[in-house]
Amino acid sequence: MNLILENNPFHYELEKLCRLFYPEESICVLENRGIPEAPDTLTAYAGLQKTGGTLHMTARLLDGQTEHTAEADYIPNLYGDKNPERQLAELLYGLLVQQTGFTPQWGILTGVRPVKLLRNLIGQYGQEKALNVFQKAYHVSERKMELARLTMDNERQLLSREKPNGFSLYIGIPFCPSRCAYCSFVSTTVEKTIQLIPDYVACLCKEIQAAGRTARDLHLTLQSVYMGGGTPTTLTAAQMDRVLAAVQSSFDLSECLEFTVEAGRPDTITEEKLQGLIRRGITRISINPQTMQDRVLQAIGRRHTVQQVFDAFQMAREAGFRDINMDLIAGLPLDTPAGFADTVDKVCALEPESITVHTLSLKRSSRIFQEKVKPASGADVAKMLDYAGTKLIGGGWHPYYLYRQTRILGGMENVGFAKPGAESFYNAAIMDESQTVLACGAGAGTKVCDPSGSGRLVRVYNFKYPHEYISRYREVLERKAKVKQIYEQFLFS
Ligand code: SF4
Known part of the structure; x- marks a missing residue:
């Protein structure tokens, strides 16, 4: 075109x-x-x-x-x-x-964060007129306007817990058991890189210790920790424990609101790993089926079955987890509105505390983009999301963060839904870009936010790939040292 x-x-x-x-x-x-x-x-x-x-x-x-x-x-x-x-x-x-x-439901809005636009419009015009402008000037549908409004209200409550000197910690484990067909992340399949994991864990622990020193020197208060990737549970129980021990010994967790570990693929979850997470005080895990249709799982290259999702969920409950998130994706190849509705029903029946409904985003580096695999149409994706929204809100999960991605099917959105009290502070803070995030690991990006709330922020990136991260580890530490200087410049400017 x-x-x-x-x-x-x-x-x-x-x-x-x-x-x-x-x-x-x-x-x-x-x-x-x-x-x-x-x-x-x-x-x-x-x-x-x-x-x-x-x-x-x-x-x-x-x-x-x-x-x-x-x-x-x-x-x-x-x-x-x-x-x-x-x-x-x-x-x-x-x-x-x-x-x-x-007719895209978000109209001409192409931005990543519609809730932020709505909030700005409310600041400019007041609530009633702002909602009117949101619909008329941007052609946002009634349904999406209501979704943005509800999300904004819930997000506001969550963000009110942010402390002026608060920060979040992100730990990246960029390894997965196989590569999903839609993936564009810097994640490496274990078959190819298993030999790198011990060195990676060793470097990561040192970087966590360096981040801990930065936080102490700057008198920052840790409010949330998120261990994501990749699939952190690709590590062995002992490797995960080493990383978590480094976090516990490097940071004061006394004011930490949540500690999430993305357990991601059900086929990487074992009782031993879950028990290890419980012992280290992990409060929240994410078990991500993406779909509860076996043929769709196969089509997207995830080497697990729907039954393994049920088993992993039950194992996590039995281990004692009372805050479980599950991720779904609307618009996957071979999926249909009926199939997606069945997925939503099955996940809701498990009663996880939060459910994140993503829409497939056609990333250029993903296999489905390169192989021109046909995803669901924009109209079908709209049906899927409408079903999910109605079912989840009706079932007591309310939307609390929302974002869109470029190349997202039908111009739709990703929404985090949670039962009251189970909203993830980390997700809302990340989305709002209002809190400093110290990030450790390959591909991780530290975000230093001006604590005065001016909206200024500086990003400091780590090397993308695990082998680079390991071999250029000294430079990683040098970059970490810059984080302290940047924060101090904000404080004294
Ligand atoms: S689990 Fe996530 S990071 Fe890993 S291959 Fe799939 S989409 Fe990529």
């Missing part, structure tokens, strides 16, 4: 808008080329022309056989617009809806 822009710099927004409708197309952005008469490639055009004192906007969509055009004059300050970007997007959006017959 070609996207031709004339006299405007809105490449980023308009490209994302086209991708909402054509997620599998690669989009070639051309500037100031004029529009071809009868292009043989689907072509979108968005242009601005100044005539007299007005700025005229034109949007066109051509596919060689049909042609749609929409024109309007730019109205300055309409819904607070400071430039024509939103109105030009709105014009092109109308044509894309007409051409495809698909």
Whole structure:
């Protein structure tokens, strides 16, 4: 697909808008080329022309056989617009809806955090008018507006627990038993890298100790810990215990609200590992089926069955876990709205304390993107999410964090639902980007937030791959030392 822009710099927004409708197309952005008469490639055009004192906007969509055009004059300050970007997007959006017959439920909103936009609008206009603008200016559906509003209210309560000198700790274990077909993370299958794990664990423990010294020097209060990946339970019980012991000896956990370990793949969970986590005081684990359909599990390359999910869940309950999250993904290859509804029903019947419903995101480096595997349509994904939302809210799980990703099917969203009191503080804080996160491990990104609440933040990244992380470990420690300087600069600026 070609996207031709004339006299405007809105490449980023308009490209994302086209991708909402054509997620599998690669989009070639051309500037100031004029529009071809009868292009043989689907072509979108968005242009601005100044005539007299007005700025005229034109949007066109051509596919060689049909042609749609929409024109309007730019109205300055309409819904607070400071430039024509939103109105030009709105014009092109109308044509894309007409051409495809698909109406995205988040309308022209392509941003990652709709809740943040809604919160800003409320700050600007007050609640009632803000909700109106959210719907009218951005074409957000009634259903999604309500979801954003509910999420915002729940998230607000959770974030009120943030301390000015609070921080969270992330520990990355980038190893998995096999690679999921949709995965784009820096995770390495154990078959290829098992020999790296002992050295990785040794380096990670030293980095955790260094992060602990930074936190002590800066008088920071640890509020949550999240051990994710990858699949942390790919490690042996002894390796996991070594990492957890390093956390306990390096940090003061007395004010820590939660300590999550992502147990991820059910086939990596054993009674020995669960008992080890309980002994180390882990409060929350995540067991992630993604789907409760065996044929879908096979299609996405997860080497476990639905029965193993049931078994792992029961084992975790018997070990004493009273705060379990389960992750699901809507839109996986071979899945259907009926199959997804069955998945949701099965997971709800287990009564986990929280359920996170993701929508498949077609990442370029994933196998399904590269092999052009057909995922569910945007319309089917909408049905899946509508079912999940109704069932979960009806069952007492309420939404408390929400985000979207680029290339997410149907332009939909990922939502964390939880029973009251079981919301993850870490998830809400990460989403809000309002709290410092010290991150350890390959591919982990530390985020230093200005404690004065100015919204300024600086990111410091570790090396991506385990072998690099191990071999360039001294540089990892040097980068960690910078974190302290950055935080102090915020404090004294
Ligand atoms: S479990 Fe997560 S990190 Fe591991 S391969 Fe699957 S998607 Fe990637």
